[in-house]
Amino acid sequence: MLEFVTLVALRIKEPELKRGFRVPGGLTGAILTGVFPLLLLLLAVVESDHETLLGMNGLVFGALIISAGFMVYFVSGKLHVLRAKPVLPPENIEELA
Numbered sequence: 001m002l003e004f005v006t007l008v009a010l011r012i013k014e015p016e017l018k019r020g021f022r023v024p025g026g027l028t029g030a031i032l033t034g035v036f037p038l039l040l041l042l043l044a045v046v047e048s049d050h051e052t053l054l055g056m057n058g059l060v061f062g063a064l065i066i067s068a069g070f071m072v073y074f075v076s077g078k079l080h081v082l083r084a085k086p087v088l089p090p091e092n093i094e095e096l097a
Contacts, residue, residue, distance in 0.1 A: 004034025
């Protein structure tokens, strides 16, 4: 949904910006482009009340997965586990030969 919001924001802030593709219909067309996917997303959230995964509601399961992702991100950032060391060019390349 973020891309539809940015589409409308750019249409308002930079209406004459050169783009590879322009959504027809001006600002109204840009807004309508995001309305239908939003309605489908809301319908999926409402209807997912009946879905279960591993014995719990599908929305609760999704929220747990998202929370776990944030926790892994912050823990790995604090422990510097996933950070690669930068490769620095040697001062004198002839030393390697």
